[in-house]
Amino acid sequence: MSQQLIFTNDVALQLDYLITQGDKKPTFVIADTNTAALVLPSLTSECKSLSDARLITINAGDTNKTLDSLAQVWKELSDNGATRSSLIINIGGGMVTDLGAFAASTFKRGVRFINVPTTLLGAVDASVGGKTGINFNGLKNEIGVFREAESVIISSCFFGTLPLDELKSGYAEMLKHGFLTSATEVNSLIERNIAEIGSELMLQLLERSVKVKQDIVEIDPTEKGLRRALNLGHTAGHAFESNAMASGQPIPHGFAVAHGLIIALILSHMRLGFETSWLYKTAHWVETNYPKLHFTCDDYPTLLDYMAHDKKNKRPDQISFTLLSAPGEIHCGQIVGHNDITAALDIYRDLMHI
Ligand code: GLY
Numbered sequence: 001m002s003q004q005l006i007f008t009n010d011v012a013l014q015l016d017y018l019i020t021q022g023d024k025k026p027t028f029v030i031a032d033t034n035t036a037a038l039v040l041p042s043l044t045s046e047c048k049s050l051s052d053a054r055l056i057t058i059n060a061g062d063t064n065k066t067l068d069s070l071a072q073v074w075k076e077l078s079d080n081g082a083t084r085s086s087l088i089i090n091i092g093g094g095m096v097t098d099l100g101a102f103a104a105s106t107f108k109r110g111v112r113f114i115n116v117p118t119t120l121l122g123a124v125d126a127s128v129g130g131k132t133g134i135n136f137n138g139l140k141n142e143i144g145v146f147r148e149a150e151s152v153i154i155s156s157c158f159f160g161t162l163p164l165d166e167l168k169s170g171y172a173e174m175l176k177h178g179f180l181t182s183a184t185e186v187n188s189l190i191e192r193n194i195a196e197i198g199s200e201l202m203l204q205l206l207e208r209s210v211k212v213k214q215d216i217v218e219i220d221p222t223e224k225g226l227r228r229a230l231n232l233g234h235t236a237g238h239a240f241e242s243n244a245m246a247s248g249q250p251i252p253h254g255f256a257v258a259h260g261l262i263i264a265l266i267l268s269h270m271r272l273g274f275e276t277s278w279l280y281k282t283a284h285w286v287e288t289n290y291p292k293l294h295f296t297c298d299d300y301p302t303l304l305d306y307m308a309h310d311k312k313n314k315r316p317d318q319i320s321f322t323l324l325s326a327p328g329e330i331h332c333g334q335i336v337g338h339n340d341i342t343a344a345l346d347i348y349r350d351l352m353h354i
Helices: 011-020 033-038 040-046 067-079 094-109 120-126 164-179 183-190 199-219 226-231 234-246 253-272 276-289 297-308 338-351
Strands: 004-007 027-032 054-058 087-092 112-117 134-136 139-143 151-154 319-326 329-336
Touching: 004 199, 011 040, 011 087, 011 112, 011 151, 027 033, 027 067, 027 094, 033 040, 033 054, 033 087, 054 067, 067 094, 067 134, 087 094, 094 112, 094 120, 094 134, 112 120, 120 164, 120 199, 151 199, 164 183, 164 199, 164 253, 183 199, 183 276, 199 226, 226 234, 226 319, 226 329, 234 253, 234 297, 234 319, 253 276, 253 319, 253 329, 253 338, 276 338, 297 319, 297 338
Parallel strands: 004 151, 027 054, 027 087, 087 112, 112 151
Antiparallel strands: 134 139, 319 329
16 A cells, blocks of 8 residues: 655644544654754644654754664664554654654564655655665665655645755756656746745645656555656766765755756667757756756766666666656666767766856
8 A cells, every 4th residue: 555645734733633543652753953943843833742742853964864863763762662553753854754764664673654854855755655764884875675654744834944955956856757757747847936936836746746756656666667767867966966975065966866867868869869859948947047067077987987886777887777768758777888978978068068
């Protein structure tokens, strides 16, 4: 059975309903230091059952998505009488929902949990689809399990105070979902000014976008085939993200995905005849909305190396991309050689004027 997705701008009401239905059970909230300070006070003031729950706070930031933070959560659950019939509510960005969901999935072999994403990136991607985990041994999401939340409450009411860059980061994943769906969806996203999307419209766009992921995950929950479609833009995107991180100028995940999407569309044209008009339109949109990347042909070997180490590759010597023959026409597992990737990087630099 797939997880229940609840789209609402009355989060307190929904939470109260989910916490109080059924038997009375010990309820725990997992939040990070940012969410605990910025989101929880107003939410708990509106939701009595949430204020009765025990709060577990972890340090904010992806660098804290670690075994130490996980052990802290397990310990607090254990010390405070969590049982298999407890309910855990993860409130925060992708770091909190990934780690909290993994803690819930493993504590006493699995406790029910609800995700309440508070960032656009979390709402459109991380909180939905059952990927849970922590970083380990210097590798992102190295340890984890697939286990879906019982419910995910998706709301745009938390985004009013998010920095614009955070919204742009999540919006790139929405555009990715648009490209996996249809020309109409791509146009409806690309034609908007991200800064001016109001809360109600954002909730409607989110509902359409998250459904794209949900439909794919229902068919392929453990990423054996179709779910790889969700990697569109990520093969090059992860390489850009790692390269930026290594050069001491990290960029938000979604910025890297926006640029990685351009590489995927260039390769889609080269390999599958994807129409160039989409490519030009998207490149222009990315150039207008996201900061430029800085790299030269001297960085190609490093970028290729990062792509070769993408954990979605079946073999390290074969770099695999999700490509499109048109918006909505998906081709997963396309193996692309170094020469074609190098050509795509050259075209990208021309298109993006770097
Ligand atoms: N973020 C891609 C996935 O959940 O499969």
